[in-house]
Amino acid sequence: MEPSVYVDCWQLIQRFGRAADESQDANFELFSQCWLEMQMQHIYSAQTNHVEVMETTMAALHVAKRVACGRKTNGDMFEAKRAQRIGGIYLLYAIYNKQPTKHFVKIEVSPRTWESLTSYVEQLRLQTGERRDTQQVSYIFWKLVQENAFLYTALDYCQALDALAAYDHLESIAIAKHQNNHTSALLKQQLKPSKVYLNEELNGLSDLASISKPLCQLQEAYNKQMVRHRSSFAATQIFSQLQDVFSEANDKLMGNKPPATTSEANDQLDVRKRVRQKAMFGEAIEAMSTDDEESEQPSPKPITLHERRMSSATVFEAKLPEDVLKNLQS
Known part of the structure; x- marks a missing residue:
């Protein structure tokens, strides 16, 4: 007001x-x-x-x-x-x-x-x-x-x-709220799937390796000062480890790693498929999917639905034993 x-x-x-x-x-x-x-x-x-x-x-x-x-x-x-x-x-x-x-x-x-x-x-x-x-x-x-x-x-x-x-x-608070609303609207627009914005973010991440160099120098100086207390305090390696992580990410972002071939990509898809099948159906379906190409081997007996991961939709799929049904009916 x-x-x-x-x-x-x-x-x-x-x-x-x-x-x-x-x-x-x-x-x-x-x-x-x-x-x-x-x-x-x-x-x-x-x-x-x-x-x-x-x-x-x-x-x-x-x-x-x-x-x-x-x-x-x-x-x-x-x-x-x-x-x-x-x-x-x-x-x-x-x-x-x-x-x-x-x-x-x-x-x-x-x-x-x-x-x-x-x-x-x-x-x-x-x-x-x-x-x-x-x-x-x-x-x-x-x-x-x-x-x-x-x-x-x-x-x-x-x-x-x-x-x-x-x-x-x-008045400055009201202006700041207006600017924040404008900024949030701009951010929503930028967060839409776009290859241009994604490339800009990746280029920004590639600078992290160079930024961490002064921190590594500070880490080395700190470790030198703490040599006399090495029995009580171990040497810190946090910044060097971060630099390694940033360098590895930078290599992947800049394309230093050779691109995967078509056969390697297919192998990765097969591995992911087997992992999903193992998580949902167990070892039997995994063995069946891996041995599809070898027709001379007998195919395993498919498991029933109730042998999958238990849930409210599958827990009552299998019939109860006869003795249990008789006890329930009596």
Whole structure:
């Protein structure tokens, strides 16, 4: 909800800034007109509890004081125009007096923010003290101080353990979530079966052997330092073993191993077939499959289904002995 409040308040200040540039006057009446045009009077509509009202108020006040100090909602500096900074002070006054829980949520300001606000108001009075909009800004700021609207804190926002109330980071979190969604969608697209992406991953794996060389050097230096303690600590070989594994994988990926011939491929398929048959049907079917070509040997008697690996589908295939059936019937 807070990012939406950020957008509405930012658009209000931007509209007021454009209107003030056209009229060459940043008075409060023009701000009120922009407020009504954007229907900001309904900012608290359809909110069901006090927590939502407080969150909306705190988010709007955060945007207002940040812009009034010439900063973005995440605290970064930017070249704000005179009308924009004045609009931020107007927004502080409007939101503070518009909130349904009046004088409950205060404007939290850190020492840096308070110094920035007061110095800017003083700067306006010194430079353009005769202008009507400057007098309005001075009065509004003085009014907020008299109403005890400011709460002096170490930070400009409530800091919670779950970072949900860190308004300086709220916008960046929303942007990060959008980037993560875009990244996840891109990853899903890349994880589709594709020879191009597979080749790229294999090329990346081929670099592991060269990366492990500095680690092997570190391993040798460590073993030299531990020679005096060899009776208690054996020499480590973990990095050299990893390098051997990476080198072997690299050889296979780069095609250093000669390709298997057609006969070798067929032999491998036959071996896999025999292994599957042995796992499912036992030694009898394996012997029968290996001796198919020798027709002079008698073929073994095929096993029945219940002699296979037991499961709920095959355990009741064989008939029970007669004596067992008689006992069950009696």
